[in-house]
Amino acid sequence: MVLKEIIQLINGELLTDGPVDTEIKFGCGSDLMSDVLAYVEDDTLLLTGLTNNQVIRTAEMLDLRAIVFVRGKLPNSEVIEMATDKEIVLISTNHSLFTTAGILYQNGLVGKTF
Amino acid sequence: MHTKITKDENDIAMRLTYDIAKDDFARAGEASSKIKKFLRQLGIDSSIIRRVSIATYEAEINVVIHSLGGVIDVLLKPETIEIFVEDNGPGIEDVELAMTKGFSTATHKIREMGFGAGMGLPNIKKCCDEFFIESELGSHTTLKLIFNL
Numbered sequence: 001m002v003l004k005e006i007i008q009l010i011n012g013e014l015l016t017d018g019p020v021d022t023e024i025k026f027g028c029g030s031d032l033m034s035d036v037l038a039y040v041e042d043d044t045l046l047l048t049g050l051t052n053n054q055v056i057r058t059a060e061m062l063d064l065r066a067i068v069f070v071r072g073k074l075p076n077s078e079v080i081e082m083a084t085d086k087e088i089v090l091i092s093t094n095h096s097l098f099t100t101a102g103i104l105y106q107n108g109l110v111g112k113t114f
Numbered sequence: 115m116h117t118k119i120t121k122d123e124n125d126i127a128m129r130l131t132y133d134i135a136k137d138d139f140a141r142a143g144e145a146s147s148k149i150k151k152f153l154r155q156l157g158i159d160s161s162i163i164r165r166v167s168i169a170t171y172e173a174e175i176n177v178v179i180h181s182l183g184g185v186i187d188v189l190l191k192p193e194t195i196e197i198f199v200e201d202n203g204p205g206i207e208d209v210e211l212a213m214t215k216g217f218s219t220a221t222h223k224i225r226e227m228g229f230g231a232g233m234g235l236p237n238i239k240k241c242c243d244e245f246f247i248e249s250e251l252g253s254h255t256t257l258k259l260i261f262n263l
Contacts, residue, residue, distance in 0.1 A: 031228055
């Protein structure tokens with residue numbers, strides 16, 4: 001699924017510049033960074049309510065291309081700048097984690113199996 | 115698992131060393147990021163870089179959260195990358211327990227930041243080709259991580 005399509009489906013708002021043509025294969029919803037580090041690969045979209053700089057670090061370590069902040073949560077400018085610097089796309093949605101995951105799942109995005 | 119960790123300083127092609135300060139969440143992850151960039155510039159295989167990145171980041175966060183401060187020492191050798199993470203205490207009371215998935219001694223404040231899932235040490239071990247840990251209460255904890263090139 002292409003990131004642009006994902007953004008439309010979840011009524012997302014871009015917090016950084018694109019690219020939005022990135023292919024996303026899996027979704028992962030979590031607020032626990034160690035769980036994300038244990039289980040996630042680079043073609044995964046991270047859905048989270050955590051907006052601190054360590055979310056960007058986690059994404060950087062895993063080569064994640066994009067992060068969706070749910071529940072209308074917004075990171076501060078320092079975090080946005082960090083993400084821009086590392087070419088990680090940040091998106092915000094007002095939907096809850098559950099609903100966001102549900103919308104994407106319904107439209108064909110799957111989670112990883114372990 | 116309480117082995118005496120040795121550091122062989124022979125055959126080092128390149129070395130990177132970073133100081134990690136206790137509770138420094140603003141900078142936590144910076145060392146791991148630099149190590150990652152450095153390995154990329156050397157053209158090391160990306161799947162190895164990924165494992166090194168996850169392991170060093172988890173270890174770096176552990177030093178920030180749980181220790182009194184420490185050092186990450188990366189030794190690049192012809193056939194391996196050896197990473198030593200050495201802190202100044204307080205030491206781990208039960209290493210076997212600390213290695214258990216889901217076990218964490220993180221405080222409430224730490225959990226609010228998204229840490230404390232209890233996956234750090236297991237994650238690190240999973241990423242390395244060889245993993246050694248040594249700890250002494252009131253003294254130090256040392257990790258030795260080996261990645262085969």
